[in-house]
Amino acid sequence: MMDTREPGESQTSHKSPEEWVHEVLEPDQFSTAKPRFGRRLLSRKIVLLLWMLRIYVIMMVLLIGLQMWNALHAGG
Numbered sequence: 762m763m764d765t766r767e768p769g770e771s772q773t774s775h776k777s778p779e780e781w782v783h784e785v786l787e788p789d790q791f792s793t794a795k796p797r798f799g800r801r802l803l804s805r806k807i808v809l810l811l812w813m814l815r816i817y818v819i820m821m822v823l824l825i826g827l828q829m830w831n832a833l834h835a836g837g
Contacts, residue, residue: 776784803811
């Protein structure tokens with residue numbers, strides 16, 4: 762393998778990762794520059810709808826798992 766470093770260049774950098782990140786990123790790319798919005802308050806109807814969706818997804822995952830189990834063991 763060929764060494765592409767300059768003769769005076771060291772193999773390891775003496776900069777910490779934080780210093781390197783600050784040099785590479787622009788100021789508006791830091792997480793501290795982004796606004797924090799917090800959680801949005803949802804109505805009871807929306808919360809109920811989301812819980813129903815979660816239950817539906819869990820039921821469908823279980824149903825598909827049961828169908829796959831039956832398909833794999835039906836040929837036995």
